[in-house]
Amino acid sequence: MKIELYDTTLRDGAQGEGVNFSLEDKVMIARRLDEMGFDYVEGGYPLSNPKDAEFFQRLAAEPLKYSKVCAFGMTRRKGVAPADDPGMKALVESQAPVITIVGKTSDFHVHEVLRVSLEENLAMIGETVEYFVKLGRQVVYDAEHFFDGWKANPEYAAQTIQAASQAGASHIVMCDTNGGSMPEEVVRIVKEAAAKVTTPLGIHTHNDCDLAVANSLAAVDAGAVQVQGTINGLGERCGNADLVSVTANLAIKKQGYEVLERGELEHLTELSRYVYEIANMSYRINQPFVGPSAFAHKGGMHVHAVNRVAESYEHIAPESVGNERRVLVSELSGRSNIIAMTTKHDIAEDKQLMDSILREVVDKENKGYQFEAAEASFDLLVKRAAGSFTPHFELVKFHTSVESRGGQPVTEATVKLLVGDEVRHEVAEGDGPVNALDAALRKALNGLFPNLRGMHLVDYKVRVINSEAATAASVRVVIESRDSDGEVWGTVGVDENVIQASWDALVDSIEYKLCKDEGNPAS
Numbered sequence: 001m002k003i004e005l006y007d008t009t010l011r012d013g014a015q016g017e018g019v020n021f022s023l024e025d026k027v028m029i030a031r032r033l034d035e036m037g038f039d040y041v042e043g044g045y046p047l048s049n050p051k052d053a054e055f056f057q058r059l060a061a062e063p064l065k066y067s068k069v070c071a072f073g074m075t076r077r078k079g080v081a082p083a084d085d086p087g088m089k090a091l092v093e094s095q096a097p098v099i100t101i102v103g104k105t106s107d108f109h110v111h112e113v114l115r116v117s118l119e120e121n122l123a124m125i126g127e128t129v130e131y132f133v134k135l136g137r138q139v140v141y142d143a144e145h146f147f148d149g150w151k152a153n154p155e156y157a158a159q160t161i162q163a164a165s166q167a168g169a170s171h172i173v174m175c176d177t178n179g180g181s182m183p184e185e186v187v188r189i190v191k192e193a194a195a196k197v198t199t200p201l202g203i204h205t206h207n208d209c210d211l212a213v214a215n216s217l218a219a220v221d222a223g224a225v226q227v228q229g230t231i232n233g234l235g236e237r238c239g240n241a242d243l244v245s246v247t248a249n250l251a252i253k254k255q256g257y258e259v260l261e262r263g264e265l266e267h268l269t270e271l272s273r274y275v276y277e278i279a280n281m282s283y284r285i286n287q288p289f290v291g292p293s294a295f296a297h298k299g300g301m302h303v304h305a306v307n308r309v310a311e312s313y314e315h316i317a318p319e320s321v322g323n324e325r326r327v328l329v330s331e332l333s334g335r336s337n338i339i340a341m342t343t344k345h346d347i348a349e350d351k352q353l354m355d356s357i358l359r360e361v362v363d364k365e366n367k368g369y370q371f372e373a374a375e376a377s378f379d380l381l382v383k384r385a386a387g388s389f390t391p392h393f394e395l396v397k398f399h400t401s402v403e404s405r406g407g408q409p410v411t412e413a414t415v416k417l418l419v420g421d422e423v424r425h426e427v428a429e430g431d432g433p434v435n436a437l438d439a440a441l442r443k444a445l446n447g448l449f450p451n452l453r454g455m456h457l458v459d460y461k462v463r464v465i466n467s468e469a470a471t472a473a474s475v476r477v478v479i480e481s482r483d484s485d486g487e488v489w490g491t492v493g494v495d496e497n498v499i500q501a502s503w504d505a506l507v508d509s510i511e512y513k514l515c516k517d518e519g520n521p522a523s
């Protein structure tokens with residue numbers, strides 16, 4: 001059976017704390033969802049702000065190819081005719097082919113929040129839906145607080161959805177607005193609601209009990225044919241149902257449902273990351289299906305098994321959702337992790353070397369190193385252990401100073417290097433000691449390695465480890481670098497002195513780049 005996917009990232013997702021899409025962001029996300037084959041894209045609330053109103057004008061001028069565009073609004077205001085209601089006018093002007101109307105299901109909300117009679121609320125629902133149907137628009141009716149309302153007063157809750165159904169709504173969407181329902185309640189109530197209306201049912205859940213995806217799937221099993229949710233579960237409070245997980249579960253794990261019929265499932269990971277990037281948010285690393293850790297294997301016994309049979313510790317093939325298998329190296333590693341990480345070195349047969357690499361990894365992790373986010377440092381460690389690494393330069397000394405000049409901090413670094421037989425001695429200023437060291441190091445290497453010009457630092461993280469040792473505590477510095485090929489790599493340094501730890505991570509980063517460009521990648 002076909003299950004319609006209704007995306008509300010641009011409306012309900014934008015209600016999440018820290019989420020703020022520009023007009024261009026919204027248009028780009030809508031187009032990506034359209035390419036992926038989502039059935040409905042809810043673009044916003046045109047009454048709410050000019051950006052949302054403008055979004056619909058942009059899409060009216062250049063329509064989506066597949067997805068139906070939905071404009072969201074509430075039922076008419078109390079005591080106002082639909083034609084005179086500013087919210088209705090904004091929805092009409094949006095030109096959106098689908099109008100999604102939210103209305104009250106719960107008698108408690110009708111009395112305490114709207115402060116109108118139960119009859120007036122029914123009239124608000126029926127007249128609003130009818131108004132848009134008569135204008136030739138498709139109307140999706142979102143029944144707010146549906147499950148709470150049904151639990152408190154099922155007769156009245158049923159009357160609200162019957163009002164929408166009789167007025168011509170195409171779907172009645174049951175909303176778990178406060179996210180407090182359990183899957184067994186959802187199943188029972190969806191079945192009871194299905195006995196009261198013939199209009200197709202949809203489900204819209206929130207994640208306050210961490211059950212939004214489970215509740216969506218339970219509703220589908222009970223008869224819902226449309227699922228509303230957001231990419232990555234963005235949304236108010238604890239978020240909405242993550243439409244990525246809903247889609248993957250319906251397509252891969254459950255039997256008999258069809259979603260994204262155009263074979264776009266293998267682009268789910270790309271879509272998830274695209275939305276994170278546009279929202280300027282970090283990926284949720286352990287996000288099911290699409291997170292960077294979703295198929296990352298760390299425990300030595302697991303890696304051993306996965307090397308033999310991938311599905312021994314994977315519930316699906318990562319590629320089916322566009323993700324990839326990763327092997328992590330850490331103190332929890334066994335020889336299998338090292339073998340998996342060093343395939344290009346062709347050293348798997350050298351058990352002694354494998355054991356010495358493993359011992360060094362465990363020893364270094366014990367001192368505070370972490371190689372999970374520093375694969376480039378790990379690769380250099382392997383080369384050093386295998387005797388195939390020749391440093392491109394050697395440090396003679398470095399010096400950094402920070403002083404205040406006229407109330408402004410000025411940071412300077414001096415670096416003295418031996419490059420072959422030549423001594424190079426350079427000084428540079430920077431925004432801080434690490435930036436100044438980076439600049440002086442590059443100056444000292446200037447003219448020898450022009451490819452370093454296309455490389456820059458993109459992230460710098462410092463973490464105090466062993467903090468109970470107070471001032472003697474070590475720090476771990478992780479640096480992320482990127483080059484003009486778009487490759488990103490991580491390196492790590494650990495020391496009691498943050499400048500030394502930074503230097504070590506910096507040097508690894510440059511050595512990795514030089515090895516890579518010589519066609520001698522460290523891994």
Ligand SMILES: CC(=O)SCCNC(=O)CCNC(=O)[C@H](O)C(C)(C)COP(=O)(O)OP(=O)(O)OC[C@H]1O[C@@H](n2cnc3c(N)ncnc32)[C@H](O)[C@@H]1OP(=O)(O)O
Nearest residue numbers: 045047048049074075076077078102103104113114144177
């Ligand atoms: C469950 C959901 O996610 S629903 C969507 C929630 N999203 C948002 O609120 C984001 C966009 N909202 C906005 O920009 C603004 O709230 C607006 C433009 C819609 C309204 O702004 P204002 O007119 O200043 O009203 P305000 O937000 O303070 O209060 C909401 C009003 O709508 C009324 N209202 C709430 N729900 C409904 C409804 N379903 N139908 C009719 N009126 C409703 C409230 O009773 C209140 O009116 P009152 O003060 O006369 O009682």
Ligand SMILES: CC(=O)C(=O)O
Nearest residue numbers: 102142144145175177
């Ligand atoms: C409509 C909606 O967003 C809700 O009830 O949660």
